[in-house]
Amino acid sequence: KAGVTQTPRYLIKTRGQQVTLSCSPISGHRSVSWYQQTPGQGLQFLFEYFSETQRNKGNFPGRFSGRQFSNSRSEMNVSTLELGDSALYLCASATAGLGYEQYFGPGTRLTVT
């Protein structure tokens, strides 16, 4: 079974620009969660989507948004990029329900200059 895929793997953007990252979950998984990983803050939860609906959201500004499509693929968007948005953005997929295993993709490394 193919794992979680994320595209692109690396991205360099300039302050003020916007960016869209993509995540394809494992086949059959309906939940997709997004996390930001930085050396200083560690892994922080951004949001989770299930059946095209956002079920939970972390403490990030409104510049961070996401969506999920009917095939469970998900995108996250960051508008008006700031230097502090430089991070590894990880996507995780899971089947459903409380306490289910989340499988992570390799991440997208975003650098904002």
Add this chain to the structure above:
Amino acid sequence: GESVGLHLPTLSVQEGDNSIINCAYSNSASDYFIWYKQESGKGPQFIIDIRSNMDKRQGQRVTVLLNKTVKHLSLQIAATQPGDSAVYFCAENPLDSGNTGKLIFGQGTTLQVKP
């Protein structure tokens, strides 16, 4: 606020020895805990999980112990191998996640295995 933390940022062990990685959590109402392993350049990899109605769970060469009294979680790795070198994270599914996939991660412990 809630947090999941690890006691030591770095743990160095000899190949073949057993490793114990510790984690303290603050949300006593959390129901589900997971250990992840992250190698350089990769996303976190699921190792083992445990629910709050259990004290111990074993996998292949790994054991997770949960002590709800002191809100402590540990990961034991038997016969540590060079391939075990990585950063290990504990994660918690907090009560306010409302039956969703929100996980709160600890800061991570780097395990270094000496040959």
